[in-house]
Amino acid sequence: SYVLTQPPSVSVAPGQTARITCEGNDIGIKSVHWYQQKPGQAPLLVVFDDTDRPSGIPERFSGSNSVNTATLTISRVEAGDEADYYCQVWYSRSDHRVFGGGTKLTVL
Amino acid sequence: VQLQESGPGLVKPSETLSLTCTVSGDSISSYSWIWIRQPPWKGLEWIGFISNSGSANHNPSLKSRVTTLADTSKNQFFLKLTSVTAADTALYYCARARRDSSGYYYFDNWGQGILVTVSS
Numbered sequence: 142s143y144v145l146t147q148p149p150s151v152s153v154a155p156g157q158t159a160r161i162t163c164e165g166n167d168i169g170i171k172s173v174h175w176y177q178q179k180p181g182q183a184p185l186l187v188v189f190d191d192t193d194r195p196s197g198i199p200e201r202f203s204g205s206n207s208v209n210t211a212t213l214t215i216s217r218v219e220a221g222d223e224a225d226y227y228c229q230v231w232y233s234r235s236d237h238r239v240f241g242g243g244t245k246l247t248v249l
Numbered sequence: 250v251q252l253q254e255s256g257p258g259l260v261k262p263s264e265t266l267s268l269t270c271t272v273s274g275d276s277i278s279s280y281s282w283i284w285i286r287q288p289p290w291k292g293l294e295w296i297g298f299i300s301n302s303g304s305a306n307h308n309p310s311l312k313s314r315v316t317t318l319a320d321t322s323k324n325q326f327f328l329k330l331t332s333v334t335a336a337d338t339a340l341y342y343c344a345r346a347r348r349d350s351s352g353y354y355y356f357d358n359w360g361q362g363i364l365v366t367v368s369s
């Protein structure tokens with residue numbers, strides 16, 4: 142089955158840029174979506190189709206996808222961005238419909 | 250659109266877990282829908298998916314224990330998971346599925362989740 146690999150944790154100081162990666166074989170040919178999950182809350186879609194933001198999501202959240210790595214970038218990180226982040230792809234094969242393992246973003 | 254999960258919070262081992270997702274603010278016939286679960290302190294796993302045409306499929310890792318159905322007259326869709334074990338203890342979410350640019354799916358609206366514990 143298809144596997145998406147994320148780093149377990151990323152730490153960044155307020156005001157700096159956080160980059161959370163999602164690695165998968167040929168992920169560049171798939172559409173990648175990102176979710177933010179704060180403690181006690183349901184996941185929230187923050188980026189879809191590699192680079193697009195739903196309405197209401199700040200421009201500080203952006204995404205990219207190339208070859209074997211997709212990246213969620215959060216600029217000018219704020220304390221309120223502290224959360225778990227998950228990447229996700231959906232493909233024709235049922236075993237290629239997966240979430241990454243999640244990355245805990247800590248704001249120092 | 251709002252989604253609300255409902256069902257028993259405690260299920261005995263070997264029994265069937267049954268959950269309902271009630272959708273308001275949109276017709277379930279207009280979109281596809283999905284069940285996703287999250288074991289305590291772990292990541293997200295999709296369980297069952299039902300398209301707006303009514304076709305359903307499930308995560309192959311669950312070995313056909315999953316049934317996903319919809320009732321358009323009630324604007325609800327359902328999850329049944331048979332032969333549960335402690336490993337099925339999780340927070341269960343229902344969500345709306347939207348087509349992505351590749352023709353596949355992402356999930357833009359989620360319910361608040363319901364905790365289901367499998368225990369005797």
